[in-house]
Amino acid sequence: MSLPLENLPLLTASINQCFRQTIGQWTPPPVEIDLEVTLADIVQDGGKPLFRALLQLEPYGMGNPAPQLLIRNCSLEQRRGGGTQARGNHKVRYKKTRFMLRDDSTSSLFPGVWWGHDASELPDGQCDVVVELEYGQLYKQSEYHLRLTAVRPASVEPSLTDSSSVEPWLLDWRQQIAAPLSSNPILRLEQCPNDWDELDLWAQQANAQQEKLALAYPASVLPETALKWRQLAGLAKYLARTQNRVTVHAVQKLLGLGGRSLSLGFAALQSVGFTIRLKADAVVVENQPSLLTDSEVIAANQSIQQFLDAVAEEQFQHEYFQRAPVSQLQQTLEQRLLG
Numbered sequence: 001m002s003l004p005l006e007n008l009p010l011l012t013a014s015i016n017q018c019f020r021q022t023i024g025q026w027t028p029p030p031v032e033i034d035l036e037v038t039l040a041d042i043v044q045d046g047g048k049p050l051f052r053a054l055l056q057l058e059p060y061g062m063g064n065p066a067p068q069l070l071i072r073n074c075s076l077e078q079r080r081g082g083g084t085q086a087r088g089n090h091k092v093r094y095k096k097t098r099f100m101l102r103d104d105s106t107s108s109l110f111p112g113v114w115w116g117h118d119a120s121e122l123p124d125g126q127c128d129v130v131v132e133l134e135y136g137q138l139y140k141q142s143e144y145h146l147r148l149t150a151v152r153p154a155s156v157e158p159s160l161t162d163s164s165s166v167e168p169w170l171l172d173w174r175q176q177i178a179a180p181l182s183s184n185p186i187l188r189l190e191q192c193p194n195d196w197d198e199l200d201l202w203a204q205q206a207n208a209q210q211e212k213l214a215l216a217y218p219a220s221v222l223p224e225t226a227l228k229w230r231q232l233a234g235l236a237k238y239l240a241r242t243q244n245r246v247t248v249h250a251v252q253k254l255l256g257l258g259g260r261s262l263s264l265g266f267a268a269l270q271s272v273g274f275t276i277r278l279k280a281d282a283v284v285v286e287n288q289p290s291l292l293t294d295s296e297v298i299a300a301n302q303s304i305q306q307f308l309d310a311v312a313e314e315q316f317q318h319e320y321f322q323r324a325p326v327s328q329l330q331q332t333l334e335q336r337l338l339g
Contacts, residue, residue, distance in 0.1 A: 013062075013325045031130050031150045034067040038105035039074065042133065047110070047144030051133050062328060066132045069146075073126050073154050074103040076112075079119040095169070095207070097122065101129070101146060112146035115334040116169050126154035134335070147335075169206070170333065171214040172326040185211045192217040192321050194258030194314050196336065199321070203333050215329075219322055225311045229304060231255055232265045236274050239285035247281050261310035264303075271296075271303040 042050055060066045078100040097119045100109040112131065114122070130150035136142055171186065187206045193199040206213035232255060239246065246254075252262055266276045273289035292300060321329070 010323050013323055032068060033070045033130065036070040036072070039071060039101060039103040039108065039110055040105035042069075042146075043106055043108040043110050047133060047135075051135060051144055054133060062324065068130050068149065069133065070128065070130055071101070071103060072128045074101055074129060075126060076100075076122050076129075076151075077102055077109070079122060081119040099148075101131075110146060111143065112148055114148040114151075116330075123151065123153045128152050128154050136335075168326070168330060169212045170203075170326050170330040171212055173214045173216040174322065175219050185209070186214050187211045188214050188216045190216050191253075192220065192318050194261075195317050196332075198258070199329075199333065200336060215321075215326065217322075220318070225308045225315070228255060228257070228311045229265075229268070229308060232257075232307075233269065233272075236269050236276075236285050237288065239283065240274065240288055243284075245279075245282040245284055248278070248283060249281070251283060257311070258314050261307060261314055264307040264310050268300070268303040268307045271300040 037050075044050070054067050057064070057067060076099040078098075080098045081096070095116055095118065097114040097117055099112050099114070099119075099122070101112050102109050128151070129148055131146040131148055133144065134147050135144050173188075187202070187209065189199075189202050193202070202213055235251070235255070238244075248262065252258070255262075257265065269285075270276055272292065273287060275286040277284040277286065
């Protein structure tokens with residue numbers, strides 16, 4: 001039996017997921033350090049030169065995580081916990097701690113953030129930290145700053161502990177038959193999200209309710225993209241014949257389509273002769289397809305292909321959300337919320 005090299009990260013993630021579901025909590029491995037630096041190496045020109053140098057290693061993601069920088073014997077000062085950020089018409093509260101980092105290599109301080117943790121969780125005195133250098137809005141304007149990923153008192157010699165394992169707010173209940181018992185309220189996501197925007201909304205809701213978010217959707221076998229078109233066209237024929245109405249949400253849930261792909265699907269249906277009307281979130285389908293001219297056939301094929309391409313993109317996202325390590329998903333969500 002052989003395995004393509006590009007599928008190795010997915011196999012590793014699946015094995016780790018099964019281990020967590022079977023064994024439960026376990027002692028995390030040592031943090032892998034890419035480069036040991038001092039604060040003087042970072043603060044030059046506000047962090048811009050080092051940030052640009054690290055950009056040469058992009059793109060980051062599965063198999064190529066962001067560089068982990070070790071800073072020894074530093075102190076975390078001016079600690080501030082909590083924070084809110086506007087998202088549309090709502091204000092969402094995020095658990096985070098902002099700080100200024102100092103060491104003996106320079107008199108300058110440098111800003112940083114620790115997502116998912118309170119200021120009281122930071123050790124007092126001198127520390128060794130592992131950080132990622134990022135650019136984004138930390139206070140009132142965008143700036144270079146450090147994202148804390150691991151920390152220990154400077155006097156401790158054993159391996160650094162990954163801070164995301166101390167108090168993860170994103171839980172991995174995927175493919176579990178029964179949910180683990182918990183005394184704390186937990187928000188359950190039981191249907192695989194179609195894209196990052198949808199997962200963002202669930203993360204925002206969990207943060208607003210001060211709850212953890214559990215990924216509790218089962219594994220699913222994704223159908224061929226062409227089958228999605230046949231299902232959508234079949235549903236349109238049924239609604240046109242019976243004059244029944246269904247909600248947009250019901251169509252999305254029935255066919256497993258996201259908002260963008262469904263909009264393109266409606267456009268494709270209209271290109272073959274259906275009349276689609278949306279009335280108070282209800283879908284009304286009128287007319288049956290008729291014979292098309294040659295130019296109309298070409299336009300219809302292009303419209304259908306756009307729908308199929310959107311479905312294929314969503315299925316790729318589904319595959320990722322079903323297999324990606326939950327630690328990677330949490331890290332990406334935190335970066336998106338910060339940005």
